[in-house]
Amino acid sequence: MxxxxxxxxxxxxxxxxxxxxxxxxxxxxxxxxxxxxxxxxxxxxxxxxxLPPIMILLGLIDVWVARETLMKYMGNDSGIIGIFLAMAIGSIAAGPMYAAFPFTAVLIKKGVKFSNVIIFMNAWCVTKISTLLFEISALGYKFTIARLIIDIPGVIIMGYLVYHLMGKDELTKLYDSYYEI
The missing domain is CATH 1.10.287 (Helix Hairpins)
Known part of the structure; x- marks a missing residue:
């Protein structure tokens, strides 16, 4: 007790x-x-x-999308396709940043490469389409495009930088903890 x-x-x-x-x-x-x-x-x-609608959506994704499919398109051997999908999913997402964390857990559980997980989270923050539309109306398209030209490579670099800074033991422990769930 x-x-x-x-x-x-x-x-x-x-x-x-x-x-x-x-x-x-x-x-x-x-x-x-x-x-x-x-x-x-x-x-x-x-x-x-x-959160409840997001959790329902995540439950459906967890059941409907096979682990092998996500590993094929976003796993360790996914290359540029994995980067593109991580950016695309993060960019079309809706909701505040804290809504990305449960989705991130599903990606890790499904075996998505950690750099792609980080790219997804960064894309959710800085390239979300709903935010871009507001930014264009408030700051103009020239500013928005200039920011995107800087942010998109930055998102990818950050994903790989975090991936390489994480120790292999830490990544293994992280992924193993999700496989136990």
């Missing part, structure tokens, strides 16, 4: 410390604490609206 409690405290330490800080702020500045709580509550509700 004590081990389980210790595990829960360690796992939720950041949340518990944040809650304690919020309570201390409440003692000295109740208005700031209430505003902070309202903002956090709003973000939490937004997350609850976004």
């Amino acid at each position: 004590i081990e389980k409690l210790t595990y829960l405290i360690k796992r939720y330490a950041f949340f518990l410390i944040s809650l304690e800080i919020l309570l201390i702020i409440y003692l000295f500045h109740p208005a700031i604490a209430i505003k902070t709580f309202e903002s956090a509550s709003s973000s939490f509700i937004q997350m609850l609206v976004v």
